[in-house]
Amino acid sequence: MTGNSNIAGIRASGRFPAVRMRRNRQEDWVRRMVAENRLGVNDLIWPLFVVDGTGIRQPVESMPGVVRYSVDQVADAVCEARDLGIPAVALFPYTDPALKSPDGREGCNPDNLVCRAVRAVKSACRDIGVICDVALDPYNSDGHDGIVQDGRILNDETLEILCQQAVTQAAAGCDIQAPSDMMDGRIGAIRQALDSAGCQDSIIMSYAAKYASGFYAPFRDAVGSGGTLSGDKKTYQMDPANGDEALHEVAIDIAEGADMVMVKPGLPYLDIVHRVKSTFGIPTFAYHVSGEYAMLQASAQNGWLDYDSTMMEILTSFKRAGADGILTYCALDAARALEGRSAG
Ligand code: PBG
Numbered sequence: 001m002t003g004n005s006n007i008a009g010i011r012a013s014g015r016f017p018a019v020r021m022r023r024n025r026q027e028d029w030v031r032r033m034v035a036e037n038r039l040g041v042n043d044l045i046w047p048l049f050v051v052d053g054t055g056i057r058q059p060v061e062s063m064p065g066v067v068r069y070s071v072d073q074v075a076d077a078v079c080e081a082r083d084l085g086i087p088a089v090a091l092f093p094y095t096d097p098a099l100k101s102p103d104g105r106e107g108c109n110p111d112n113l114v115c116r117a118v119r120a121v122k123s124a125c126r127d128i129g130v131i132c133d134v135a136l137d138p139y140n141s142d143g144h145d146g147i148v149q150d151g152r153i154l155n156d157e158t159l160e161i162l163c164q165q166a167v168t169q170a171a172a173g174c175d176i177q178a179p180s181d182m183m184d185g186r187i188g189a190i191r192q193a194l195d196s197a198g199c200q201d202s203i204i205m206s207y208a209a210k211y212a213s214g215f216y217a218p219f220r221d222a223v224g225s226g227g228t229l230s231g232d233k234k235t236y237q238m239d240p241a242n243g244d245e246a247l248h249e250v251a252i253d254i255a256e257g258a259d260m261v262m263v264k265p266g267l268p269y270l271d272i273v274h275r276v277k278s279t280f281g282i283p284t285f286a287y288h289v290s291g292e293y294a295m296l297q298a299s300a301q302n303g304w305l306d307y308d309s310t311m312m313e314i315l316t317s318f319k320r321a322g323a324d325g326i327l328t329y330c331a332l333d334a335a336r337a338l339e340g341r342s343a344g
Contacts, residue, residue: 037319039312041085041338045131045285046331049222050074050117051094062218063290064297066329068094071116075124084335088129090178090327091117094224095138103147104136107165114138115172122173131205132174134166134190135181143220143229145181145236153236155183162186163193170199178262180207182236188256205285206258209246209272212237215265215291222290246272247279254282262327265289267314270321277322286318288328296330308337 024034049068051058056070069077078089093114099106106112118130135145136158142148146158158181166177177194179186187206194202212234220226238245250261261280263273264287277284296314300307311330318326328334 037316039316039319039334039338041335042087043315043319043323043325044086044331044334045088045090045325045327046081046086047090047092047327047329048074048077049092049094050113052096052113060218060222062221062294063329064294064301065333066222066293068222069117071113071120074117075120078121078128078130079125081332081335082125082128084332084339086128086331086335087325088131088176089121090131090133091121091174092133092219092223093117093138094222097224097228100139100141100228102141103161104139105161106139107136108161108168110168110172112139112168115169115174118169118172118174129175130173131176131178132169133207134162134169134177134179134186136161136165137181137225138223140225141228143225143227145233146183148230151231155185158183159186159189163189166190166202167193167197167199170194170197170202174202176203176205176260178205178207180210180264182207182210182233182238185256187253187258191257203259204257205260205262206253207264207287208250208253208258208261209263209269209276210237211240211265211269213240213265213268213289213291215268215289217291218294219290240268243272243275247275250276250280250282254280259283260285260324262287263323265292266318266326266328267292270317273318273321273323277324283324284322285325285327286321286323288314288318288326288330290329293329308333312337 024030051068051070053070054072057067057073060066081089091114114132121130137143137145144153146153179190253261260283262285263269263276266286266288273286299305315326315334
């Protein structure tokens with residue numbers, strides 16, 4: 001920061017015409033020389049959806065370009081991401097409604113859809129990390145992230161099942177457990193459960209500052225939890241009005257053992273990304289969520305925005321804000337665009 005203010009002081013003494021900011025912008029090569037932030041393929045994490053069956057690549061209507069893969073198809077998709085250099089993927093299951101229950105028990109079944117997908121991916125492709133959510137919403141008949149009783153989401157009772165879910169996923173080969181449930185105390189509980197199960201190396205990426213957002217709607221279509229959701233998630237996800245509270249959440253999760261933290265959604269919360277990264281200096285990820293992707297796709301399909309340039313602008317803005325990486329449904333498109341750029 002001191003450095004920056006010195007620069008500002010020197011600049012302030014200079015005046016037009018001696019100072020011309022446009023000099024450094026006149027050609028592509030000089031713009032590249034002075035670029036402060038660069039998006040790279042290592043910044044991209046690709047979330048993808050899995051569904052039961054075989055030979056399936058089923059479009060998600062509210063997310064043009066996104067499909068649900070059956071287990072036999074998902075490894076190919078992940079290997080493609082790996083070949084592009086993407087370091088990790090996040091897998092989300094579309095669970096058969098018949099398997100949903102009030103306590104979301106299916107989340108702890110070692111043969112559930114996401115565990116089968118993890119095994120398929122891990123046996124088919126090396127050198128790519130696999131992330132799974134820890135939360136009950138794909139399995140819970142109320143569409144909530146925790147156990148619901150008389151309209152209330154139970155915190156401590158939920159922790160036990162989240163711990164089992166995390167251990168089950170780690171046993172299936174999932175590298176990073178990403179608790180997205182926003183129950184209090186879950187990071188500490190899950191860390192302890194993983195350690196007691198011999199999974200000391202299992203990484204925890206905490207959805208530490210997760211807001212109660214309208215931007216998750218297409219995701220809920222994609223995993224089939226939207227139709228069943230009773231009420232909203234405001235008693236556990238954060239109020240979009242709050243910023244300091246996000247720092248409190250992150251501080252707690254770090255103290256409880258989070259290895260990495262996430263801010264979610266993305267663009268509307270870049271101030272939070274910046275504050276978290278500059279306060280804690282811990283690996284900080286941002287989730288460019290389904291609704292943000294849907295907005296971009298919808299305007300591109302109407303010819304109102306250019307998809308490629310706005311996508312790159314958005315993803316670069318996450319870097320500028322301080323994110324170490326971005327979970328984005330644009331990951332493959334961005335990786336291909338970056339590949340084209342370096343080849344050119
Ligand atoms: C589930 C979960 C959600 C997302 C990731 N994990 C939705 C929610 O909390 O309702 C949203 C991702 C997106 O919108 O792309 N806990």
